[in-house]
Amino acid sequence: MNPWHADTALLDRYAHGSTDLASAASIEEHLLSCAECRERLANTADIDHVLPVGLIDAMWNEIADVVDRPHETLVERILHRVGVSESAARIVSATPALRLAWIGAVAIAAAFAVWAAYGSTHDPIVFLWFAPVVPLAGVATAFGPSIDPLHEVALAAPLPATRILALRTSAVGVTAGLILIPASLALPGFAAAWIMPALAVCALALALGTTMEAARAALVAGGLWVLAVPSWIWFSTAEPRRLAAQLALFGPTGQIFWVALTAIALSVVYLRREQFDFLAHQPGAAS
């Protein structure tokens, strides 16, 4: 094939970096097309001076490690792209509330709520009532031994429990928003008014989560919300009562109240943040 081959002495000198520019260039060009000389170079005597012993095998192990790694899921790849670390991306993407089945169920429920708001009553209160429950259900499953199949793994991850909780609740918030915001665009008037109450209820659940398990905390916060709307309607003195309740809960005053509640709840979360680690390590005490 090749009439010319580099002699062993020359390959030796090349391996040790003691050839001049011209002959090194010749060798390198020749190596690109000559498998025989490549192999002879690899077998050059005392190449260990240049490449540490075992380096070739060690490098292969690193390569094999990357090659054999399971494919990143779409969610992980997106998170990775925006700068989330690998381990954090995995923990977020394993959030129960980000599974396709869950997202599908939520989308169907949202469609149903939109339909209910349109079809029967022509006011959006059914949707506004339902919407905050969606992110809340996500938060309930964001952290805690009773629901999360990855709970033990998440605890072992090199991240504080609060960080995991924050990562997952924001992931849940983003997905819930992606589903609910288009749905609320389909509604007349008040449609976006659910966002502040939703934040408030989630923040309340997190605040309660510093004293009890996440799922239970979400149940309490969600229960308060679910009861608040019909009972407000029930006890309203103004007529029509539904509209009065809607104004009270979702109107300007209502929104200010939700902002305040969110702020208070989040400060509680911040002040008691160490409790998450404590609770996380005591699943028995939490259940």
Next chain:
Amino acid sequence: MERSRTADPRTDAQLVSAVADQDREALRILYERHATWLALRLRRRCADPGMVAEVVQDTFVAVWKSAAKYRGDGEAAAWIWGIGIRRLVGHLRKRVPEPVPDGYGAVTTQQSAEDQVLLGVEHGELSGALNSLSPELRAVVQATVLDGLTTREAGRLLGIPAGTVKTRMMRARIELRGALA
């Protein structure tokens, strides 16, 4: 590393297309055939052995991921080198520029006309002229003419601005022309 693997009857090009079909064993054979010379050749362009190891690893991971892009025209070794030298440039860009090692004195990639002229004359006036260039000019000639890097990539590899690469290349041409006249 056992010799038996390198004795695989498949050619490099066949191995690369097997790698494109996720054949892990083919990647392993390619690695065993090409890792050593690649590491040695990179070592002549980078004084940091740790970085060389990282670049070799990155290169073969890139081979694994982008084997489908190899069109089969030309040596697989040249394709691998093309990936390797650009990975090295990429790694160097992330770091504070370091002085070029003295060993940076030799290399090559695509068969440009200039290359062939250079390489056709193994001993003689040209090699004498090349070797008599100052280390700075030699490094620039190697990076651009022999390694086939662009002016910008060469600048990154050598830790100097692209403009400096251009002026040094111009000076090197003048010197070479003078020496060969």
